[in-house]
Amino acid sequence: MANTIIVKLLGGRISFNVLLNKINLLWNLQCQIQLMDLENNLYLVHFQDESDYNKVVWIRLPGLPKIYYSNCLLRVIGQTIGPVVKLDVQMDCACRG
Template identity: 50%
Template sequence: MEDVAPKVSYRTKLMGSQNSTDPFQALEDFEVQEGNVKTEVINGIPSIIFFERVHKFVEMKMAKTMVIKLLGRKITFNAILNIITILWKTKSYFQLMDLENDYCLVQFNDKEDFKNVLTKGP
């Protein structure tokens, strides 16, 4: 039986979970400090500016992430997860997050898996 990555919604990933056994919850703690964010209102429009430390953290987290678009007919989240797990044959877990409009976000645990899927995978 093949390992299947756990189903995690974008909201769950974004908000986190204190009692999850999800291996992807083992991310290092990152706390936005007071000097890392500037908020202001420009012409009645709220603006949030993140400084270098936050940008570097996001860049590091997104380095092994890709957005995929489903083409053709609509299929369920679990079907997508099963299909790409079989097709990609990754060495370690990856996380699939369902976005809207037939897009998904895939975050890989292993950089080699990411490179292989990006350059060789369907």
């Protein structure tokens, strides 16, 4: 489980094989992954290679005060860690629909 993440599919549903192909294309991995369909659009992704895992893992900053929830500041924090692909500033429970 050390090299495993949970992926939530947002938006519409796609087939298992389409998702697996998309992941392989987007992440450009060195080794194969194991993809397991859970439920509620959740998938378990197990990486065989730790460098692939480190390449795609997301960083969550729980407990970050709301005053830091600005695109600019979060991007600066993210760039110190590594390249920023996407910012989700709606992760605070109070901000969700």
